Ligand code: SF4
């Protein structure tokens with residue numbers, strides 16, 4: 496007996512069906528939830544290797560829109576802005592726990608607030624996940640003072656009630672950014 500072809504509408508969404516490597520460019524770009532957490536400066540404590548987030552954002556980060564103000568030229572303007580790849584998603588230690596790329600790489604599903612799930616780009620902000628209206632610019636703040644601006648929320652996953660940020664002692668180097 497011939498089986499009917501599956502209805503495309505019944506298929507699982509692409510992030511459940513495809514690995515990061517298998518996604519199209521458009522799918523890959525749409526996977527970013529726009530939280531802006533990866534645009535925050537991080538500290539890596541030399542003695543423990545623990546990452547601590549600050550609320551100091553990259554100078555190109557627009558706190559009002561929660562977007563990069565010059566995304567097409569970000570790599571030239573900010574050399575330590577990391578362009579994510581599937582390999583980097585699996586190896587970088589500082590991606591926030593709610594990052595959609597990290598979730599998919601770990602075989603987890605996207606949360607309800609992700610625009611691909613909710614259909615609304617505002618939900619990542621309404622859920623309190625994003626960095627919108629919560630940052631200060633790095634301009635004028637010397638790196639040796641970043642330790643004064645360490646915050647917990649970028650390392651938290653509210654949906655799982657997990658707090659992953661523990662603080663070590665002396666600050667080491669700055670983390671790279673997306
Ligand atoms: S942390 Fe991940 S999901 Fe959030 S803005 Fe950065 S790349 Fe996108």
Ligand code: SF4
Pocket residue numbers: 533534535553554555556557562563564565566569570573576577672673
């Ligand atoms: S970290 Fe990169 S993507 Fe984020 S605001 Fe800076 S240049 Fe733009």
